[in-house]
Amino acid sequence: NAGVTQTPKFRILKIGQSMTLQCTQDMNHNYMYWYRQDPGMGLKLIYYSVGAGITDKGEVPNGYNVSRSTTEDFPLRLELAAPSQTSVYFCASSWSQETQYFGPGTRLLVL
């Protein structure tokens, strides 16, 4: 099992550009999550999904969109990148609501 994989590892965007952060898990988990981690801060939940076709907003959803067409994939879309979206983005998945397994993260810099 590869667990939770994320691509890319690192990306630099210009203000106003768009991109999709990819997340895939091979553990057949129903629950998937996107977090952002800002320097010196804890993780903040952006969006989550309880199964294919079902997504919901977390604490900080503004400026992001998600989709969940399959159990395995949960991409995060930034439509108009802003400097405030400079962060490290973590995807996670879980079988139950308790134990989350995290991917290695995507470091995003918006200039």
Added chain:
Amino acid sequence: GEDVEQSLFLSVREGDSSVINCTYTDSSSTYLYWYKQEPGAGLQLLTYIFSNMDMKQDQRLTVLLNKKDKHLSLRIADTQTGDSAIYFCAEKTGGFKTIFGAGTRLFVKA
């Protein structure tokens, strides 16, 4: 509002015990977690404790929970250089919400 607080840094000598402390505000939390993050990696779940427990031991790790004071601690016995990392405390509140602390960076001196 809901908040989880941790000290930012801890430095110990190899072989000593490390104690990382955390306080939280939501008294309705169901689970409390300790995650470890190594450089360039995601968070790895170390251990968790149900809110109706006082203590949990897992090899070198001991978790203590004081619900009255809303205080959680992680003790690492015989700390090794490989334990150097950032340790996150987190609490699960209602629904899908998990509140994370800012992390404690543990330095282990050889």
